[in-house]
Amino acid sequence: DVVVYCTGYKVSFPFFDEDLISAPDNDLPLFRRVFHPDVPNVFFLALLQPLGATMPLAEAQGQWIADYLRGEYHLPPPGELREDMRRERGAMFKRYVRSKRHTMQIDFDDYLHQLGRERRAGAVRARRAGYRLPVPAQAERGAVAA
Known part of the structure; x- marks a missing residue:
């Protein structure tokens, strides 16, 4: 008989430059476990450890990311975003x-309650900004279709 203990998990991203995105000591601070504060066009889905099921959280995160990509959600200003992350980490610890x-x-x-509240706040920010897309379409960047 063989018993395999899978009690550890090492967070790593070998496909990213370590200076860009890394998780020393399994720690990757993210806004609401999705948005990297310095890389706004990379998203992390289901990179969390819930007390409860993961899939409904991943679905909610996916809908939130879609809102963002459609311009229907805007992130808080950088200072507010980082302060929120600091508060969340403090509460978690x-x-x-x-x-680790x-x-x-x-x-x-x-988490679902806070995510819903943030999505509503971000929708207000998006409306005030005219639903600007976070990543301009190729046509808007002057690219010519082949």
């Missing part, structure tokens, strides 16, 4: 043991 094991821990219900 108060609730869970500060360790708990760098992505979230509570299912709290």
